[in-house]
Amino acid sequence: MVMKAPILESRHVTHRFGGQAALKNISFSIEKGEVVGVIGRSGAGKSTLLRFLCALETPEEGQILLDGIDLTKQPENRLIEIRRHIGLVFQHFNLLTSRTVASNIALPLQIAGRPRREQQERVNELLELVGLAGFGEKYPSQLSGGQKQRVGIARALAANPTLLLCDEATSALDPESTTSILNLLTDINRKLGLTIIIITHEMDVVRRFARRILALDHGKLIEDGTLIDFLSDGGQKKTLQPLLADIRPKLPNDVAQQMCETDSPGAAIIMRVVHSGEGVMPPFFGALAQRFTLDAALLQGGVTTISGQPVGDMIVSLRGERRDEAVEFVKELVKSMEVLGYVPHHP
Numbered sequence: 102m103v104m105k106a107p108i109l110e111s112r113h114v115t116h117r118f119g120g121q122a123a124l125k126n127i128s129f130s131i132e133k134g135e136v137v138g139v140i141g142r143s144g145a146g147k148s149t150l151l152r153f154l155c156a157l158e159t160p161e162e163g164q165i166l167l168d169g170i171d172l173t174k175q176p177e178n179r180l181i182e183i184r185r186h187i188g189l190v191f192q193h194f195n196l197l198t199s200r201t202v203a204s205n206i207a208l209p210l211q212i213a214g215r216p217r218r219e220q221q222e223r224v225n226e227l228l229e230l231v232g233l234a235g236f237g238e239k240y241p242s243q244l245s246g247g248q249k250q251r252v253g254i255a256r257a258l259a260a261n262p263t264l265l266l267c268d269e270a271t272s273a274l275d276p277e278s279t280t281s282i283l284n285l286l287t288d289i290n291r292k293l294g295l296t297i298i299i300i301t302h303e304m305d306v307v308r309r310f311a312r313r314i315l316a317l318d319h320g321k322l323i324e325d326g327t328l329i330d331f332l333s334d335g336g337q338k339k340t341l342q343p344l345l346a347d348i349r350p351k352l353p354n355d356v357a358q359q360m361c362e363t364d365s366p367g368a369a370i371i372m373r374v375v376h377s378g379e380g381v382m383p384p385f386f387g388a389l390a391q392r393f394t395l396d397a398a399l400l401q402g403g404v405t406t407i408s409g410q411p412v413g414d415m416i417v418s419l420r421g422e423r424r425d426e427a428v429e430f431v432k433e434l435v436k437s438m439e440v441l442g443y444v445p446h447h448p
């Protein structure tokens with residue numbers, strides 16, 4: 102097997118502010134072409150990590166390697182050069198209002214001293230790529246939030262970066278523009294094979310966009326995996342639950358009111374089931390009901406497709422004499438299963 106060299110590595114990164122650790126022993130490695138979401142609540146350490154990843158600051162301990170180069174060991178003049186190869190996309194776009202769209206996009210090329218002709222050609226290419234052909238002579242004030250962010254993305258891509266770092270890139274946008282920007286980033290990843298890291302506090306954004314999720318909590322890396330890993334571990338790891346709360350199906354109120362912790366004869370078992378879709382689509386529960394003569398109901402949730410992969414997160418209820426047999430059967434097929442409680446039988 103050929104081992105690919107990582108494009109970005111964080112090795113045992115620790116950093117403190119006034120004795121308080123903001124990042125604790127953070128290690129991960131990202132390969133070229135990956136799409137990674139870094140998620141965490143306010144104060145988790147996302148911005149601190151971002152500043153290290155883009156070589157704006159150096160951690161107290163540990164190393165950051167970009168394409169094999171240790172950013173923590175480079176002199177400032179080398180870092181200036183390295184930063185040119187890191188595309189940054191900001192929450193509030195950071196466009197220069199007195200410059201046209203074309204001139205905003207050309208800025209990194211101008212700073213790098215590229216010839217005017219080359220700048221123009223590259224700007225036209227980028228306008229096309231981000232779906233803004235014909236917008237070059239407009240000013241930022243004439244654009245919608247989503248369009249401004251397209252300009253921000255085009256500018257970040259101008260110098261052919263090794264890596265695109267998006268800092269809360271959709272947090273200032275309405276849901277429709279958020280979707281279009283996430284689609285654009287997915288498209289860019291596919292077309293250019295560019296490595297993209299999106300840093301956000303919104304689980305819905307990483308759920309829809311990132312094939313791999315890194316979760317930070319109080320400066321610690323508490324999860325590094327796919328959405329399915331995240332959902333499966335959410336049952337056991339308490340620290341993941343607040344992050345997942347936004348996207349998980351919730352127990353319907355009437356069921357929550359009737360549910361108790363102890364099983365009793367004839368009770369329905371209420372379970373959260375996470376699975377990768379194959380063979381466990383909602384009709385499966387109909388077949389299960391028939392096979393084990395059960396009352397089986399999908400109470401909440403379903404299957405969504407993430408990066409072409411079906412991901413199921415459902416709350417189901419099973420009641421019947423052969424209920425426990427059915428539970429064992431389901432357990433073999435799914436990624437994880439968590440018993441939430443029991444609803445007693447009222448004849």
Ligand SMILES: Nc1ncnc2c1ncn2[C@@H]1O[C@H](COP(=O)(O)OP(=O)(O)OP(=O)(O)O)[C@@H](O)[C@H]1O
Binds near residue numbers: 148149
């Ligand atoms: N310059 C600083 N001086 C002192 N403490 C800081 C500084 N920057 C960050 N911190 C602290 O480090 C911790 C992590 O902060 P950080 O800004 O990285 O979190 P975050 O996940 O980006 O949060 P948010 O989403 O609110 O921006 C917090 O406790 C914060 O108060």
